[in-house]
Amino acid sequence: xxFYYIPACFLLIAPLELAAENTIxxxxxxxxxxxxxxxxxxxELSFMSIEGSIIPLINTQPIDLGRIYDDGKNWQxxxxxxxxxxxxxxxxxxxxxxxxxNRELFELLVAGQVMQLHLSDYNLVMDYQAAKxxxxxxxxxxxxxxxYDLSWQPQLSxxxxxxxxxxxxxxxxxxxxxxDLELAHPILQLKQSHHAPQPSMKMARGLQMNDMATESSGxxxxxxxxxxxxxxxIRLGARQTLLFPFKEQKLKLNKIxxxxxxxxxxxxxxxxxxxxxxxxxxxxxxxxxxxNYQTYWQYKDYLxxxxxxxxxxxxxxxxxxxxxxxxQDIEAELTxxxxxxxxxxxxxxxxxxxxxxSNQNQNIDVFHNANGLIEDYQDLSKLPLTQLEMRxxxxxxxxYQLVPNEKIKIQYKLNLTH
Numbered sequence: 001x002x003f004y005y006i007p008a009c010f011l012l013i014a015p016l017e018l019a020a021e022n023t024i025x026x027x028x029x030x031x032x033x034x035x036x037x038x039x040x041x042x043x044e045l046s047f048m049s050i051e052g053s054i055i056p057l058i059n060t061q062p063i064d065l066g067r068i069y070d071d072g073k074n075w076q077x078x079x080x081x082x083x084x085x086x087x088x089x090x091x092x093x094x095x096x097x098x099x100x101x102n103r104e105l106f107e108l109l110v111a112g113q114v115m116q117l118h119l120s121d122y123n124l125v126m127d128y129q130a131a132k133x134x135x136x137x138x139x140x141x142x143x144x145x146x147x148y149d150l151s152w153q154p155q156l157s158x159x160x161x162x163x164x165x166x167x168x169x170x171x172x173x174x175x176x177x178x179x180d181l182e183l184a185h186p187i188l189q190l191k192q193s194h195h196a197p198q199p200s201m202k203m204a205r206g207l208q209m210n211d212m213a214t215e216s217s218g219x220x221x222x223x224x225x226x227x228x229x230x231x232x233x234i235r236l237g238a239r240q241t242l243l244f245p246f247k248e249q250k251l252k253l254n255k256i257x258x259x260x261x262x263x264x265x266x267x268x269x270x271x272x273x274x275x276x277x278x279x280x281x282x283x284x285x286x287x288x289x290x291x292n293y294q295t296y297w298q299y300k301d302y303l304x305x306x307x308x309x310x311x312x313x314x315x316x317x318x319x320x321x322x323x324x325x326x327x328q329d330i331e332a333e334l335t336x337x338x339x340x341x342x343x344x345x346x347x348x349x350x351x352x353x354x355x356x357x358s359n360q361n362q363n364i365d366v367f368h369n370a371n372g373l374i375e376d377y378q379d380l381s382k383l384p385l386t387q388l389e390m391r392x393x394x395x396x397x398x399x400y401q402l403v404p405n406e407k408i409k410i411q412y413k414l415n416l417t418h
Contacts, residue, residue: 024037025185081098096108156294185231257278
């Protein structure tokens with residue numbers, strides 16, 4: 001099994017010198033992570049834990065968790081205390097006395113000047129003259145807990161040419177803490193209860209590229225949970241984001257066509273313009289990560305961004321359909337020629353006018369969604385390449401292959417009932 005990584009020449013925007021303290025087992029989620037960490041006497045957790053999530057895995061006696069700590073939102077307990085804040089975007093820091101805080105703004109006294117800042121733009125680092133905020137344990141134990149400081153986002157892309165699609169899957173793993181860390185063979189978990197957001201390229205401080213040669217085993221589907229084993233230790237610097245490529249597969253494009261969905265008004269004989277969308281089918285050779293894939297056309301030495309296509313049920317051997325882009329090659333209109341009645345039952349005659357503006361063959365599929373049950377249908381034009389078929393009780397599919405610069409008119413009749 002072969003996997004592809006971005007060359008080392010693209011490596012490192014911000015150099016890292018790591019001095020990881022603890023090795024951690026991590027199941028990294030989109031919004032938070034589940035960690036397992038073994039601590040010695042008088043040791044701290046590596047991450048800020050979510051309140052109520054700490055569970056000892058060895059000892060059964062009561063454990064003093066030490067000082068109560070913040071969840072990063074409620075700053076009220078720090079009023080009139082010296083604090084340090086850091087801007088989430090540009091990493092600029094201020095140190096001063098916190099005067100007041102509400103849900104939107106806070107005021108900071110810095111060198112005799114009062115600054116009013118937006119709460120959503122800043123993180124409260126700590127009471128830098130006070131005790132540490134993370135729990136300090138007084139016994140040896142193994143703990144599991146959850147944290148918001150470690151998360152990942154999928155970065156999913158498809159590169160297209162006239163014959164093939166290359167699915168590239170990567171992960172942006174973010175360490176939002178202020179510690180250098182080493183994760184022991186972490187796994188990435190895609191929670192199905194959350195919609196996978198589009199990855200943002202706004203990084204904290206810098207982007208580190210993974211250059212390890214160890215192969216990931218790709219995507220696993222275990223107990224209906226979608227995971228990606230990394231199969232290697234990963235080192236993350238404080239406030240750093242790692243780009244981790246984990247899977248790629250090249251697939252043959254099948255049945256490239258332009259598709260239109262019609263919901264025509266049977267009360268109007270006005271011409272209705274039709275917009276076609278390019279689609280293609282492919283068969284997966286391996287399991288893949290579901291989500292929103294940014295598509296690109298490969299043109300000479302360039303990549304042309306196309307649309308975003310949402311793919312689900314990406315199991316090995318399954319056929320999936322790519323929605324690529326709106327077609328600029330086909331001009332089409334639909335016209336109601338005749339209707340026997342405005343109420344059902346009724347007979348409707350429709351005309352589809354299509355113009356191929358390109359110098360290539362174009363396969364089209366037009367789905368007519370009727371306003372009643374289709375009892376019968378008839379092709380009135382009798383063109384040899386026209387295909388009509390029922391797809392459901394309300395839905396008719398019309399298919400045709402256009403030769404270069406061809407203009408056609410196809411008439412068909414629908415007999416509808418309640």
